[in-house]
Amino acid sequence: MTGGQVAALIGGGMAGVHAAEVLRRDGFDGRVLLVSAEQHLPYDRPPLSKALLRGELALADCLLRPPEWYEEQGIEVLLGVSVDALDPGRRTLRLSTGEQVEFDRALLATGARPRWPLGLAPGCGPVFALRTVDDCLAIRSRLRSGASVVVVGGGFVGAELASSAASLGCRVTMLEAADAPFQRVLGRTVGELFGRFYATGGIRLVTGVQVTGTSVGPEGARLTAGDGRFWDADVVVVGVGVVPNTELAVDAGLRVSDGVEVDAYCTTSAPHVFAAGDVANRPDPVLGRRVRIEHWQNAQHQGTAAGRAMLGIREPFDGVPWFWSDQFGLNLQVAGFPDRADRVVVRGRLEGDRFAAFYLAGPTLVAALGVGCAGEVHLSRRLIAARAHVDPQRLTDEHSDLRDALLASDVPTA
Numbered sequence: 405m406t407g408g409q410v411a412a413l414i415g416g417g418m419a420g421v422h423a424a425e426v427l428r429r430d431g432f433d434g435r436v437l438l439v440s441a442e443q444h445l446p447y448d449r450p451p452l453s454k455a456l457l458r459g460e461l462a463l464a465d466c467l468l469r470p471p472e473w474y475e476e477q478g479i480e481v482l483l484g485v486s487v488d489a490l491d492p493g494r495r496t497l498r499l500s501t502g503e504q505v506e507f508d509r510a511l512l513a514t515g516a517r518p519r520w521p522l523g524l525a526p527g528c529g530p531v532f533a534l535r536t537v538d539d540c541l542a543i544r545s546r547l548r549s550g551a552s553v554v555v556v557g558g559g560f561v562g563a564e565l566a567s568s569a570a571s572l573g574c575r576v577t578m579l580e581a582a583d584a585p586f587q588r589v590l591g592r593t594v595g596e597l598f599g600r601f602y603a604t605g606g607i608r609l610v611t612g613v614q615v616t617g618t619s620v621g622p623e624g625a626r627l628t629a630g631d632g633r634f635w636d637a638d639v640v641v642v643g644v645g646v647v648p649n650t651e652l653a654v655d656a657g658l659r660v661s662d663g664v665e666v667d668a669y670c671t672t673s674a675p676h677v678f679a680a681g682d683v684a685n686r687p688d689p690v691l692g693r694r695v696r697i698e699h700w701q702n703a704q705h706q707g708t709a710a711g712r713a714m715l716g717i718r719e720p721f722d723g724v725p726w727f728w729s730d731q732f733g734l735n736l737q738v739a740g741f742p743d744r745a746d747r748v749v750v751r752g753r754l755e756g757d758r759f760a761a762f763y764l765a766g767p768t769l770v771a772a773l774g775v776g777c778a779g780e781v782h783l784s785r786r787l788i789a790a791r792a793h794v795d796p797q798r799l800t801d802e803h804s805d806l807r808d809a810l811l812a813s814d815v816p817t818a
């Protein structure tokens with residue numbers, strides 16, 4: 405793309421901002437338009453369940469870039485405006501203001517929105533999901549000491565919220581459909597361990613619960629399970645996952661499955677339209693199938709890769725996923741694809757505050773989880789990318805270097 409051309413970025417989250425940044429950094433001097441349905445300048449989402457929720461940060465501290473940055477970079481930002489239609493053939497967008505915008509390249513960085521289980525509705529009295537800063541501030545205003553909080557779903561965002569609410573003196577109950585939190589992602593052994601961490605953190609964890617209904621009154625809400633059990637709460641937060649915002653892509657006739665399908669260069673089925681972040685579904689060389697990743701670092705790096713691809717700089721984006729979570733004073737990091745594993749081996753004491761779990765499919769390392777073990781997770785990422793074969797015995801030996809466990813790999817890891 406050259407001067408006089410238009411790069412339209414749809415969605416003002418991590419992926420959209422990183423694409424805008426790299427477009428300018430790599431010399432694009434045409435028009436960069438960032439359209440965001442939210443009223444706030446782009447901000448970081450991880451603090452919404454952590455420091456912002458606990459009142460330790462202000463929104464200004466969570467902005468991805470300071471307000472003056474957009475002007476300095478010549479990035480036009482439309483806030484509170486959504487893109488209502490995308491025509492990839494004519495290369496036009498229709499905005500919620502009624503305006504029509506012509507573009508040369510467009511990026512779909514529309515992210516995801518909370519999934520709502522049957523019987524629960526968003527914005528219904530004290531029933532919330534946590535995705536936006538407005539959700540965070542609304543929940544925070546109700547987290548008084550002694551308030552009863554029920555978190556539906558034992559995923560990462562729910563667990564972080566539970567941890568933050570408990571630290572503010574709330575009485576927290578977590579309702580999880582599976583037998584252990586994170587079971588689907590991290591397996592039962594590690595899930596049960598986190599269940600024990602919650603108990604130590606003062607959380608009442610109830611597993612095997614399928615919430616089927618809610619009734620809302622002026623003072624709170626009652627959640628009912630299929631087996632007749634019920635829980636009353638001052639605040640309910642539903643954290644049962646997200647769905648990608650693909651409607652624009654579907655209406656535009658782009659290929660969509662679980663997310664907007666892109667190739668390794670972030671290009672959708674329309675050549676001038678790209679996608680990145682939580683909404684994008686890309687081929688993964690390690691998995692050998694498509695994958696949609698809902699992590700901060702993926703949105704950042706894929707946004708950058710997409711911005712470069714919009715400029716014609718084609719580099720495959722296929723990094724091994726990595727994310728972190730902070731809960732109950734523990735920092736946990738996960739790399740790779742734990743759900744591919746057929747067994748898990750542990751280095752360190754699972755009950756301690758420093759251990760790593762390695763996930764193996766046959767002899768191949770496919771994922772690693774570390775609590776207080778950032779270095780091990782970092783190295784594991786490279787081993788996973790290299791499809792390394794490892795010796796499980798050595799992996800568990802705390803006193804040996806992780807590299808000593810390496811048996812064979814496709815590519816060098818040094």
Ligand SMILES: Cc1cc2nc3c(=O)[nH]c(=O)nc-3n(C[C@H](O)[C@H](O)[C@H](O)COP(=O)(O)OP(=O)(O)OC[C@H]3O[C@@H](n4cnc5c(N)ncnc54)[C@H](O)[C@@H]3O)c2cc1C
Pocket residue numbers: 414415416417418419420439440441442448449450451452453485486487488513514515516534535536561649652680681682683697698699700701703726727728729730
């Ligand atoms: C509470 C919380 C805590 C998290 N903590 C962690 C963590 O600890 N570690 C980690 O790795 N990840 C974490 N994540 C995940 C991480 O924040 C996301 O993966 C990341 O924000 C995704 O960025 P994105 O740019 O793809 O999408 P988003 O951040 O969802 O941004 C998309 C934007 O596009 C807008 N939009 C949608 N449709 C349109 C349209 N048609 N027109 C205009 N705008 C539109 C949306 O309103 C939104 O503002 C957390 C997420 C949440 C919600």
